[in-house]
Amino acid sequence: MHWRHWHDLPPPELPAFFANTLPAAIDNLRAHHEPLAAALRRLRSVVSSLGRLEPGALATLTDWLVEQPFETPNDRRRLLAEFDTFLDHASSRQTGPFRTPACIDELLVALAAPAPGERLYDPCFGFAGILTAACQRVQQADRKGFARQAAPALEIAGVEIHPEAFAVGLARLVLAGVTRPQLELGNSLERESAANPQKEGFDVVACNPPWGARLEPRGLDHFPVRTTDSSALFVQHALAQLRPDGRAVIVVPQGLLFQSGRMAALRKWLLEHHRVDAVISVPEGAFLPVTGIRAALLVLRRNGGLTRRIRMVDGAAWFEPRKGREPARIQPEQIEALAAAVREARPSEAAWDVNAESLADFDHDLTPVRRDRTALQEILASLERELPVAPLKDVCRIMAGVQVKADLLVDRPVGDEPVAYVRIGDIQHGEASKATSWLTPEAASELGPRHRLRTGQVLVCRSGTIGKAGVVRNGAVGGVAANGLFVLEPDVSRLDPHFLAAYINSRECRAWLEAKAGGAVIKSLKKQFVEALPAPLPPLLVQHRVAADVREHGVDALTQLLLLLTRDEDDPLAQWMDRGQLLLEEAGGGKDVDASQVVRLRVFGAAFDPVRAWVSPENEDRPLLPWARRLIGVADLFRGSEEVPRGPALLSLLQQGLRELSAAAAAIAGHTPMEARAREFTGECAARLEQATRSLLEDVRVVVQPRTESLPAGERTTVAFRVHNEGPLPLRNFHFNSQEGFFPARPVFLPERSQQTLTAEVQAPPRTGRHSLVIEWTAMSLDGTTHAGQQEVAFAVQTAAAAEPEVELGLSPYFVSQPVGPERSDVFFGREKVLEQIKRQIQSGNTVLLEGNRRAGKSSILRHLEGPDPIPGWLAVYSSFQGATGDNRTAGMPTETVWRLLAQ
Structure with missing residues (x-):
């Protein structure tokens, strides 16, 4: 059944077509010698589920597909990019389990280095991120690429257990140019190793298997190391599917590298029966927003013999520093540099070699941490x-x-x-x-x-x-x-x-x-x-x-011992650093309002005076004199900074302090214990300033509120929105939008703790009633990080007559004056009985609600109950909630607002 025969069906006929006709046609595909047809036949359940969609939605989807060009490889690559953009904006809860961040996919492929003519396998391919990245990498190296009717430069194979993920992965591979994918729908862990690995095995296995799942032991007897942990099983499965000397690159949770029991048995088996070429740590946050669990990459070879040397790699050296809540990322050129560091014969500071035999003392712990040298041994x-x-x-x-x-x-x-x-x-x-x-x-x-x-x-x-x-x-x-x-x-x-x-x-x-x-x-x-x-x-x-x-x-014991042995125990630099270290530890490392206060006001406050006095001509030959001179500039910068409010001025102060501390650290030339200590302590102070800087930059709070409560039904109306930047720093390039409105395209600048009124045209639905609108906003903080948020606002949609502008009625007829307090009892009478009733209820622990018309005397009654005397045993406090701001997301007043008003 060809596309041209059904794409223009009337919308009412589309649900039945997708539910029955198209699945039947898929069943009739001749799939014996055609891998793509075989893969399509596995999509029957996914296609039939489309029949549950509304006819209008199916018509919109087919109409959009009609307009898309599929003829050339460039057309398909463009559609793949659009498809990926759509997936990027989909809920991470829906897509996360089947997607790996694109930069991690590319890193896995760079480490695996698939070559034209090889066979590559992913046992849990999900949305086919790794397989697609491998295709694109080989396409760039092979001029034939994956054009239709050309022999494939890379044979692609994979297994996926979830039908919906299988469908997405197949679509992405086809758009990438793969015409003969060897894909299966099912559980790859039930697939036993090939009878003839040399002929049937794969050259490369690359995968990011599911983490933390516990499987039923039934049917897992063919694994050499018995376990129910999914990650450990996928590692064994990957090696079983390789040809001799085939290579595997696998993402594993960091726990697999060090946990005892069956994990230790797995590591021992890997080291003794295969070859562990490299273990690469991935920085925290690399897999956000799906998971924050730390992970590592294993680079393995099947039957490589007893592992003798392992290249340990600290991957954070190649990743960009994280900005706020964004995931850790690695740029393409750094991907190639990291892969080269793994293969490079000579080790480096962040890529070093470990004797595999020495790991037996550590329960075969494969965590990439340096155990070969420490400052303690040198001292x-x-x-x-x-x-x-x-x-x-x-x-x-x-x-x-x-x-x-x-x-x-x-x-x-x-x-x-x-x-x-x-x-x-x-x-x-x-x-x-x-x-x-x-x-x-x-x-x-x-x-x-x-x-x-x-x-x-x-x-x-x-x-x-x-x-x-x-x-x-x-x-x-x-x-x-x-x-x-x-x-x-x-x-x-x-x-x-x-x-x-x-x-x-x-x-x-x-x-x-x-x-x-x-x-x-x-x-x-x-x-x-x-x-x-x-x-x-x-x-x-x-x-x-x-x-x-x-x-x-x-003081620090080892530092003090060194000072005593060198007869320099009165060195004010050492004493200041020890005292400063104690201050930092007492302050803790939590997310305080300002993590820099202990550095600005205490470490570089009065405690710094002995260092200032030490900087003199008589110490001209001391190696730490240039460092101490730089620190005087830091202390001068922070003098009086307790009066600097949390805002742009504090941000500027912190950034200048970071620059000064960096210059001070650079002034340390040697590597004696004292110089190493000075370098470390300077870094700890800088870390506190950096933490406070991040706290400021990440404190982004934007509230969008409409200034009107109603809209005329079926009409487009200009609505004023009050945009409040509640954060301590300005925001630039602020823009807000909604799918149902016509919002200004020009971004605006929002000063800190300020409000602006912006207008937008909003199209009201034709039906009256309550109508909610989701406002989405983006803004850029001062460090260039883009922040986004959304907020739901509600309008009452009324008939045009009901929604007409309010008519000015003039002054209020109510006489407004202050409540009558106890000092004017001469004009406040007739309420004695009410007051006695209220006092009895309060003394009994009950809550009293006063109801009445405006100007009925409710506030005056409350004023007569104020203080410690009117109600025995109670201290009554009057607090007005007039002018309070309600919650932006739901009805009512936030609890913290209530307590703040009571405290006033």
Whole structure:
């Protein structure tokens, strides 16, 4: 049945045609030797479902298709671009599970590098993003491309389980020029490996399989590593479908790289039976708006033999920095650069090699983090001439905490000898001196003396806040450590407990432990790495001095040890950085109103004065003098900035501060521990300013309200809209529109916290009643980021006569005056009974609603109830909601508005 025979059917006949006639014609296609016809036959259910659409919608769709040119490859590519634009604007909830961001598709293809004549397979092709990107890449390299009647330069194959996604993917491939796609509708995981991989296998498998799904184990016996996790199964399936030495590029959730159990068994199997060429971390937000889960890319080869070397890649080095809530993106030239870094023989800072054999100590953890070098090892190496350094296991007994079920814990001491259960949160300021949970007597009786905590032991967090340490004291003595903790019992003749806790809490030591921890969301630390932690062993007197300085002044233990050993403990730069670090940590890293305040007002406030005094000719030979001079400019810039309001002036101040801090960091030339510390601390201050800058730029709030409530039915009317920019910064290129209106095309500038009135022509429907209009707006913030939003507004559609302009009736007949208060009781009488009734109801805890005509005295009654005396035991406050703004999205007043008015 040809298109020309049915495209002009009358609209009433189209639903039956799509529901019955066209599916029957599809069933009759001769699909035995024609892959495209076979793929079309699998669309029967999708086509028949179109019969449920309204005749008008089907007619509009077919009329639009009639007008589109399909004759040339360029015509089809143009339609593919329009189709993709439509999908971009569709709901991410509907399309997200079947789409990968286009830049990720292109990155996968660049890593897979399909060549003309090869066979490429996607076992869950969805909307065929990867397959289409592969076709387009090979088209550019092969002049024959995919023109009709030409031999295909790349054989395309795929499986998809969802019929609707199958239809979209097939359409995109056809528009891309693929005429013989080998596509199947079904579950690819039920497809077993080819009997003859050399002949039937694929050269390349590239896919982004569904994450986090748990499948029924029935029918999965053919997988080498038994699991029900969908990602792990697709990794095995991809390798099974390859030819020997075929390559696969697969998107996996980061948990697959480090989780224990079956995931660890899968990683071991990959390393021992295949070849893991590369693991590439993808920055957070790369898969937005569908998911914010962090992911990685695996580059594998089938039967490549025992994996010996793995190229680990930090993909964030090639991605653009995220702007607000937008997804992380990578540009085409950076895609090629990243792919080249994977294949390049020489490693680089962001693409390094790991000996696969060394990963056995980490449970074959494939997370791309550097474990080969840390600042701690470099610092301790420089100290070995001054003092001995030993692994912690040589000077400590290390034990794990105890797992106790929640029903065996209580929130208060029980019995004559209560046993505390010390958790991670009970470690504060380098001490574990109290608990918030206790064991029941039954649970305490089951734990012997060897589990009880003793004075001088040190607790170290093994999960969550890795490396947080505290000395057991007071209320924690005799308690039991939770399973999230390690218990360290140092040899006190060589290692002071307070020094040990302070050392483990030092920045570089925590960073060392963090690098050894596994996990993406909640990291955990294995005992073997705590045992291997290198510990400096200065004389006990020096250890006591360092511990006291940490306790009294909040300095960093390792930095203080370095200063003591170099007889430079009074260096004001080190003291200022330690004090500043403490201020930053106390302020926390949450989304405060202004994350920069601690930097502007405290770090560079009075605390900076010793640094200012240190900058003098007598320190001319000190390597950090240029850095300190630059910081004086930063301190001068921020002086008095507490008076700068949240708005453009603050944004300018923050941006200038970032430039000054960048210049200060660039003035640090060396790599000594102090210089490295200065560089790191400067970066931490800059990060706070950057966070505050982003908070300002992302605070975009626009409210659009019509200034009229009614429209004449069936007519086009000019309507005034009040546009309120409630945000702290101006917006440029503001434009608002609606599918039902004729809105101004010229974008406007919206100053911060201001209102403008803009007009637009609105076409009212012919029927009277309530009519809602969805207003869509776009605007650009000062950093060039485009923001968008929508808002529903409602009108009462009335007959033309009812909607005529209001007639001016002159002055109000009501006499307006202030309410009569208690001070004018001479003119306020006759309300005593009402007042007594109200007082009784209020004292009983009831709510009272006063109803009455205008000027009936309701406000005066309320005024007579004000204060602490009229109603015994109550403080009555008068608050008027006159002039309050209602909610923009629904009827009523927002709760926060009510409380704000009450506070006034």
